[in-house]
Every structure is written in structure tokens, then in C-alpha cells.
Amino acid sequence: MSSIRVRIAPSPTGPLHVGTARTALFNYLFAKHFGGTFVLRIEDTDLERSDKKYEKDIFDGLKWLGIEADESPERGGSHGPYRQSERIKTYKKHIQTLLTEGKAFYCFHSENELAEEKEKLLAAKRPPIHICEYRSLDPEEARILTETKSDFIIRFKTPSGRKIEFQDLIREKVSFDSELLGDFSIAKRANVPLYNFAVVVDDEEMDISHVIRGEDHISNTPKQLLLIEALGFRTPQYAHIPMILGTDRSKLSKRHNATSVNEYREMGYLPETLFNFLALLGWNSGTDKELFTKEELIKEFSLEKVQKSGAIFDIQKLDWMNGEYIRKKSLPELVELSKPFLNGNQETKFPKGNLVSNDYIKKIIALEQPRLKKLSEIGERTEYFFRAPQYEKDLLRWKNMSDEEITASLDKSINILSNLESHNVHLNARTRVKMNISKETLEETFLKEIGEGDKGRILWPLRAALTGQKASPGPFEIMEILGIKKAMKRIKTAKDKIK
RNA sequence: GACCCUAUCGUCUAGCCCGGUCCAGGACGUGUCCCUUUCACGGACAAAACGCGGGUUCGAAUCCCGCUAGGGUCACCA
Numbered sequence: 166m167s168s169i170r171v172r173i174a175p176s177p178t179g180p181l182h183v184g185t186a187r188t189a190l191f192n193y194l195f196a197k198h199f200g201g202t203f204v205l206r207i208e209d210t211d212l213e214r215s216d217k218k219y220e221k222d223i224f225d226g227l228k229w230l231g232i233e234a235d236e237s238p239e240r241g242g243s244h245g246p247y248r249q250s251e252r253i254k255t256y257k258k259h260i261q262t263l264l265t266e267g268k269a270f271y272c273f274h275s276e277n278e279l280a281e282e283k284e285k286l287l288a289a290k291r292p293p294i295h296i297c298e299y300r301s302l303d304p305e306e307a308r309i310l311t312e313t314k315s316d317f318i319i320r321f322k323t324p325s326g327r328k329i330e331f332q333d334l335i336r337e338k339v340s341f342d343s344e345l346l347g348d349f350s351i352a353k354r355a356n357v358p359l360y361n362f363a364v365v366v367d368d369e370e371m372d373i374s375h376v377i378r379g380e381d382h383i384s385n386t387p388k389q390l391l392l393i394e395a396l397g398f399r400t401p402q403y404a405h406i407p408m409i410l411g412t413d414r415s416k417l418s419k420r421h422n423a424t425s426v427n428e429y430r431e432m433g434y435l436p437e438t439l440f441n442f443l444a445l446l447g448w449n450s451g452t453d454k455e456l457f458t459k460e461e462l463i464k465e466f467s468l469e470k471v472q473k474s475g476a477i478f479d480i481q482k483l484d485w486m487n488g489e490y491i492r493k494k495s496l497p498e499l500v501e502l503s504k505p506f507l508n509g510n511q512e513t514k515f516p517k518g519n520l521v522s523n524d525y526i527k528k529i530i531a532l533e534q535p536r537l538k539k540l541s542e543i544g545e546r547t548e549y550f551f552r553a554p555q556y557e558k559d560l561l562r563w564k565n566m567s568d569e570e571i572t573a574s575l576d577k578s579i580n581i582l583s584n585l586e587s588h589n590v591h592l593n594a595r596t597r598v599k600m601n602i603s604k605e606t607l608e609e610t611f612l613k614e615i616g617e618g619d620k621g622r623i624l625w626p627l628r629a630a631l632t633g634q635k636a637s638p639g640p641f642e643i644m645e646i647l648g649i650k651k652a653m654k655r656i657k658t659a660k661d662k663i664k
Numbered sequence: 665g666a667c668c669c670u671a672u673c674g675u676c677u678a679g680c681c682c683g684g685u686c687c688a689g690g691a692c693g694u695g696u697c698c699c700u701u702u703c704a705c706g707g708a709c710a711a712a713a714c715g716c717g718g719g720u721u722c723g724a725a726u727c728c729c730g731c732u733a734g735g736g737u738c739a740c741c742a
Contacts, residue, residue, distance in 0.1 A: 176742045208742060276740065283739090292666045293738060318740050336669070345667055345738080353740040360742045384668060384737040407670085407735095414734065442676095445691095449677060453690045472677080474670045475735065482676065482692040492705080536704040563701070624701035636703030 169201030171375050174364065176208040177219035180425035181226035183478065184379065184409045184417060187443040191406055192377045193232045194444065194466035204371055205234035206247040208364075210357055215250075226426040230436050231459055244371040249363055256358040259366050259396060260319060260351065264304075268395045269351060271307045272299045272320045294347030296323075319352040321362075321392065329387040334375075334404035334468045341387040349388050361388045369398040377404045377468070380475070381416075404468050407447045408475045422478055433506060433540030435494075438487040447472045456489060488538045499534060500527050506540045507547075525550075528646045532638045546637075550647065553655060554633025558662040563625035568663050574626045575660050579653055581614050586649045601648050604641040611641070630659035 171192040175185050189205075196203040205227070209215040224239055236242025246252055263269035274282075274297065283293040299307070300322050311317060327343035351362035358366070368376065383405050393400055411421035423429060429439055441457055449472075450457075450465045457465065491499065500523070507526065529547045537543065548554075561571050585602055593599050615623050628640040631652060637643070644652045 174742085178742075211741060214741070272740090274740095279740085287665070290665045294666090316740090333669095339668075341668070347738085350740060357740085359740075364742090379736095380669065381736055382742095385742095387668095405669085410735080412675090416736080445676070447676090451678070453678080455676090455691060476677090477675060479675050479692070485692055488704095533704090535706090538704095619701085621701035626701090628701065632702095634703085638703080639701080 168372075169196055169199045169374050170204060170372050171196045171201065171377055172204035172206055172368070172371060172373050173378075174206050174208045174367070175223050176211065176214070177216055177223060178211070178214040179219055180222045180427050182417075182424050183426055183429070183439075183443065184424075185223075186226065186230060186232070186426050186439070187409060187446060188377065188379055188406065189227060189232050190230070190440065190443050191448070191466075191471070194463055195375065195377060195468060196235075197463040198466050201374075202235045203233075204242070204244070204247070204373070205237035206249070206367060206371070207238055208249050208360070210249045210253075210359075210363060222425075222427060226430075229430060230426065230440050232440075249358070249367070252363075252367070253356070253358075255370065256352070256363060256366055257356050260356055260358070260362070263321070263351070263395060264319070266395075267304065267322070269319050269321050270297070270300050270302065270304075270348075271311055271317050272297050272348070272350075273310060273314055273317045274299070275316060292345055294345060295349075297348045300348055316354075318350050318354070319356070320348040321351050321388070321395070323348050323391065327391075329390055331386060331390060331400075331403055333383075334402055335471050336383075336405060336473060339383060339386070341384075343387070343391065346388060346391070351392070361385055362392060365389050365392045365396070365398065368401055369393070369396070373401050375402045375404065377406060380405045380408050404471070407472050409446060410475045410477045412477060414475070414477065417478055422480065431541070433542065434483065434487050435490045435502070435540075438483065438490045441490075442483050442486050446476045446478065456486070484538045491537045491540070492534060494534075496527060496531055496534070500530050503530055503540055503543045506543050525646070532642055532646070536638075549632045549634065549637070550643075553658065554631075556629070556633035560629045560633065560635065561626045561659055561663070563621045566622065566626075570622070571626050572660055572663050574623050575630060575656050575663075577614070577623060578611075578627045578630075579656050581610060582644075582649050582653050582656075585610055586653075589649070601645055604639075604645040607641040607644055626659070627656065630656045 173185070173189045173192050175181070175189075193203050195201070205224075207220055207223075209220070220238075224237070227234070234240060236244060236247065238245075238247040241247075260269065264271075274295075279295060282295065286293045297320055300320070302310075323343055323346045325344055328340060329343055330338060330340040333339050349361065350359050352358050367373075386403060386405075390400065392398075409417045411417045413421060417424055423432070426439065430436075437459070440459060441455075441462070444457065444462050444466070445455060448466070448470055451470055494502070504526075529550050530543065533543060533546055536546070561575075563571075563574075566574070585607070589600070589602050611623065612620075624640055628637065628643070631637075631640055631643050631647065
């Protein structure tokens, strides 16, 4: 059995797009499932638009997701170089072959002429394809012309009346008529290869066995097949995967969603979330299982289960899944992951002179772990642990309590707390260990004091005074971390608000 | 406009190849309830789909044809 080699070939003209990442993921899963090789090559012959900074973004994004290439510009490999810009010699050779065999020709039309022609055809409601008059120009004449004219491109002499068919691994049989292809371009100016030509050459020379790519490439396939045939190359297996759609069902665009992997990373999504989520976009295991580890995905993945129709990127499901993965994290891991999101707001969240211990952060994060959907939420949600909360006095009101009742409620809390506090001071003095009062003790004491009544009458104003939030963890857990002193201070502040 | 691809709950999808077990299953989201001072977590329940029209068949989400709708592609971008 011949070995499986797949590739992705992003062009570094923008940050790593989630669509590209998903294509990379499918290629990766497919290759790893069969113990094959995953190649990452960079399509950067379009120098004007390519940028090293984006190349790095692509490498980093893929690495962050856990999609490691076996061969790439960074890692090297047996089939390099892996940047198109470094493979120019190879392309030249094959362009020359096509030219001398009369399968390609020089075209001396100017861009303006071409644009005009296209416009006319479109206006006449005809397919805007270019069948070039230069295709039948005498090769010798053409060669002489290339010396005088600098502005020319090389086109493939598309045979007419051919039916081009291929078996797509996902869509079964797909067929095209060569008549609709026109004499497509394969290189510009001084032998700079164009996409359709370059992929074909690279795929051949890199021994690519399976081409798994987005559905938007279906219509490129017949051109590539023609080139493969003309050059006498081996034909890879094709699999065209559905597109990722925006909420309006069109191609995922910036207008409706974040589109780069990096943006999701910055929003506090975990790499395993995105890995899992992207894998499920257009593929499923055929079971009810939805949460998969990378290893499980590699084991389960198969092209037969890939969907044929496009899939909308549903951010709500992504949020849910991220929450699931956040809950799966061990606390120390989550603390490490959360730190960048806390440090980002160092100024406001950690006021000067208020050094916060790792232990303190750990406790806070433990409290938020079940509620978190995105790491980026952590800063805002835990702000009241670092500074006194700001809020309107009405927040303190439970149901329709009067101001007097609220004051009484807060007094009661102060009462309970000061009793506990003095008891604790004694205890700490005896054991010489300074300890906060545990949430269990707090809860037990409060519940005993409240008795059978409506717990909300005490607990809501208390929690509101502590956090200044409509929603938060419970007061006992908060006070355990915050300490009785600060808690009492906040309750007093609340009382002042009522007055 | 031409060509190509696609079509099950709002969304991701199972089922379709090998018609009956599907008055269509799961998940997200939504709603109600339970837990609960609040929010979340957890639990229970509910509403929610076979695009339309013709066939074939005793029987069609499943097979065939047409229509419609959506998307993609038609570069000296990739």
C-alpha cells in the first residue's frame, strides 16, 4: 500500500483563518488516522501580498491548536523546500516542458484587453472565458515576441470538447466540460507560476496522495487534472469538504464573525475546544458523542462521514463547548491559563500595594470555574475580589423589602460575622495559625441564625453588598476568600448607601 | 449569466447507500420545572425539521424525475 501524504498550502496573505484551520485539521486527522504524513507548505509566490508576519501567524496558530506538521518550512523534510518562493527553478522546468511540447503558449494580451473582453462576454450573457488567439501563433514567432514585449503570460492550451470527470471521496462523481475552462493562465511575466500550475507541480513533487481541501476548489480541479495529464503526473485522490458559513449562510466573513484563530484565542477559547469544535463542523462520528480528545478524533475520523453541505459556525455551541473544557481543566492548569486574562488588566484589577498571592487567585478561579464560558470573562467576573464594588442601592433590595428591613438585614449579618470573628480571633491566638473562617462554618452559622424564614432576606442583601453584582457565587464562598474584615466593611458601606 | 455543488428542528447533525423498527434520534440554543438568596453547575420535561411537486411501491426522510432555494467558481489571487 502506498503511503498517505496530505498537505495544506495556505498563502500568508492574512492571519490564520478558521476555515484554513479546519481544512488543516481534516488533513491532519486523516493522515494521522492512517499513520500518514501531514505536509505544510506555504504558497507565497504572490510576493506583493505575502507577508512573513502572516506566515508566522499560520505556524503559531496551527501549533496552538495542536496541529503539528510532519514536514514544513520550519521543520524541513525530505520533499522540501516548502515555500513556493523557493521552488521557482522547478516550476520553470515544467513550464518549459509544456511550452516545447506545444501544450502551453505565450499570450500577449494586455490586462485591459482581457478585462474588456470579459465585460463584453458578461454583457452578452456568455461565459466569461478567454480562448486566446495566441494559442495558434507560431512558437518561433512567439519566442521572438517575448524578447520585445515584456508584458506577457503563459497559458495552457485547453483541449476542446473534453469531458473531465473525477471521483471525489466525499461527493462521488463530479464532471466538467473542458469547453467552459478557457485557456487558463499558468504563469505570469518571467515564469512566475500561478496557483493552478504551482499546486499541481508541488503535489507531484511532494508525493501528495490525497488532496483534502475546501469546496471552493472544486471548480479548480478540472484545470489541475488537465495539467496533471499534460505533464504526465500521478493523479491524487480528491476530497472536497464543505465550507464554513457565516450566520447569513455566505462564506464566513469578518462582517459576521471573528474569522481568525488568533481572535478566538484572544477571546479565551481553549485550543482543545476549537480543535473539537472545528472537527465537528462538517463531520461527525455517527454516534451521539460530541466531546472528543485529539487522540479519539484521530481514531474516529473518516472521510466517509464528512458532510456534503456547508456548516454555519455557531458561536453559542462553541461557548458551551468551551465551558465544558474549562470545567474539565485541573485547577492549577486553569489558573495558568487564566493569568494572561488577569494580567491584561493589572492596573485596575491589582491596585498598587495590593499584592495578590497565587493562592488567592487560585481560590477565586475555583469559584468561577463552573460558570466560565470564556477565559476572557474572568477579569470582569472577579473584579469585586480586588476592589470595593460599585453599585446602586436598589441592588440591595430583595423582593419588596423596605429600606429599614434592608438595614436590619445587614445589621443581622454584621452581628453574626462579628461574633464569628471574635471567636476566630481567640482560636487563631490559641493555635497561632491565622485562618479565614471556612465557608462551611459560615454557612452553618448563618443558616442557624436565619432559622426557618426566607433566607433571601438575609442572603441577598449580604451578597449584593459583598459583590455589587446581580449574579455571583454565594456569599459564604466569597467571604471565606475575602475574609471577615473586608466583608464587614463592605456591609457597612452598604448600610451607608441606604441612609 | 454559465458551470459546479448542496438541501432533515433556529444551529450542528443521526437516519438515506441496503425503502417498513422514524407520528424522525442526539447536541447547542430556547421555554417550563427541580436544586437554589442570585447567577452558573447538575437534573427533569417541553416546543421545534424530512424545501416543493410529481412518480415507483402495499409502504418513501430513504429510490427516480422535475422545480425551487442556498452556496461556490468563472483573475497576470490563492
